[in-house]
Amino acid sequence: MATLLSTVREIRRSQRAEGAAAVLAIGTANPANCVSQEEYPDYYFRVTKSQHLTDLKQKFKAMCQMTPTDKRYFHHTEELLDAHPDFLCRGKPSLDARLAITAVAAPELAASAAAKAIAEWGRPATDITHLVVSTNSGAHSPGADLRLASLLGLRVSVRRTMLYLNGCSAGAASLRLAKDLAENNRGARVLVVCIELTIVSFRGPEEADAHPHTLISQAFFGDGAGAVIVGADAVHTIEHPIFEMVSASQTMIPGTDRVLTMQLTEAGLDGHIFTKELVPIAAQHIDQCLTDAFQPLGVMSDGATLWNDLFFVVHPGIRGILDHIEGALQLETGKLVASRTMLREYGNMLGATVIFVLDEQRRRMEEDRGMRGEWGVMMGFGPGFTIETMVLHAVDSNTHNKN
Structure with missing residues (x-):
């Protein structure tokens, strides 16, 4: 028995990677249809045949003007919406038609982002061993992962995982899973892809603003x-690690499960966003989440001092969340610039x-080789209320500092 246990331990040790998982490549993509935020109120009330709701339109216009967003991209076009009038009314069943659209469009958009990541990575797509796909825009099996694997020409033995309805925390959750897969499977190369198409939740405004959450979602989401490729023990002649993924954790805030909800209904994806309650939650708990993440690593110092030494890759959500986080952590101006830029x-x-923010942070660090922030953190927020926290180490920054 002792010999058998020793053999199992040796086998297990040989299955694990030696080093930490790292981000090896990043790719992003958007649909072609782009609408400026300034034009969006007129666009939205026109395509939903709701121009007679003049008071509601003025309210919506003010809501859009309060956002820091300049433009958004959409798969759906005016022509597509004209072909599906049921999408505009909450009372008419439309889920099947919406899902039929995303079943085709989501893998295609995902493939565009993934192809960019694979090209940057420099190895063939057939070297991908694991595929993690997350979306709030589907409910299929087989899902977008199978179609995406076919579009990219991945091996039939690629190990696939689908994540549905994780909300805004889906990107960070998917990367947390990828870290575990890469570190526990020697030689693994994990392709993470997050795809979001708002056609599943698009609908028109309603008389007397019976469902205020409808306008909130229409004003913010795009x-x-x-796509991100994750792996440990990089092949240094080919692969170029960007961020080492040092640790990952998830925190659920008790008593907050109602402030952000999502569910599939006969009329598409629906839910509630209580912004007044939602905005301060992350800020109230972020200092403790960061302390819990960094203290075991032995890199603790005075709170505000340490936090300003970090770089931040934060899911922006809405501007109020970023403003509250900045205040709670006493961050210097510009520490959340990657998040604010992507939101805009x-x-x-x-x-x-969060993958767009990660790519923007990488770009800024490459442009400014003297940028402070060898250590950093990625954070995502989602239903639950859930906070995802991942400690990152910028490989290129570290090399520069040593030189």
């Missing part, structure tokens, strides 16, 4: 896909957004 350029793309 479409996009983000694309709006909230749910789970895909």
Whole structure:
């Protein structure tokens, strides 16, 4: 028996990677249809045949003007909406038609983002061993993962995992899973793809503003896909690690499960966003989440001092969340610039957004080789209320500092 246990331990040790998982490549993509935030109120009330709701339109226009977003991208067009009038009314069943659209469009957009990541990675797609796909825009089996694997030409032995309805925390949750897969499977190369298409939740405004959450979602959310390749023990002649994924954790805030909800209904994806309650929650708990993440690593110092030494990859959600986080952590101006930039350029793309922020942070660090922030943190927020926290180490920054 002792010999058998020793053999099992040796087998297990040989199955694990030696080093930490790392981000090896990033790719992003958006649909072609782009609408400026300034034009969006007129666009939205026109395509929903709701121009007679003048008071509601003025309220919606003010809501859009309060956002820091300049433009958003959408798969759906005016022509598509004209072909599906049931999408505009909450009382008419439309889920089947919406899902039929995303079943085709989501894998195609995902493939566009993934192809960019694979090209940057520099190895053939057939070297991908694991595929993690997350979306709030589908409910299929087989799902977007199978179609995506076919579009990319992945091996039939690729190990696939689908995550549904994880909300805005889906990107961070998917990368947490990828870290575990890469570190526990020697030689694994994990392709993570997050795809979001708001056609599943698009609907028109309603008389007397009976469902205020409808206008909130229509003012903030956009479409996009983000892809990341994750692996440990990089092949240094080919692969170029960007961020080492040092640790990952998830925190559920008790008593907050009602402030952000999502569910599939006969009329598409629906839910509630209580913004007044939601906005301060992350800020109230973020310092403790960061302390819990960094203290075991032995890199603790005075709170505000340490936090300003980090770089931040934070899912932006809405501007109020970023403002509250900045205040709670006493961050210097510009520490959340990657998040604010992506919110301005694309709006909230749910789970895909944090991958866009990660790519923007990488770009800024490459442009400014003297940028502070060898250590950093990625954070995602989603239903539950759930906070995902991942400690990152910038490989290129570290190399530069040593030189």
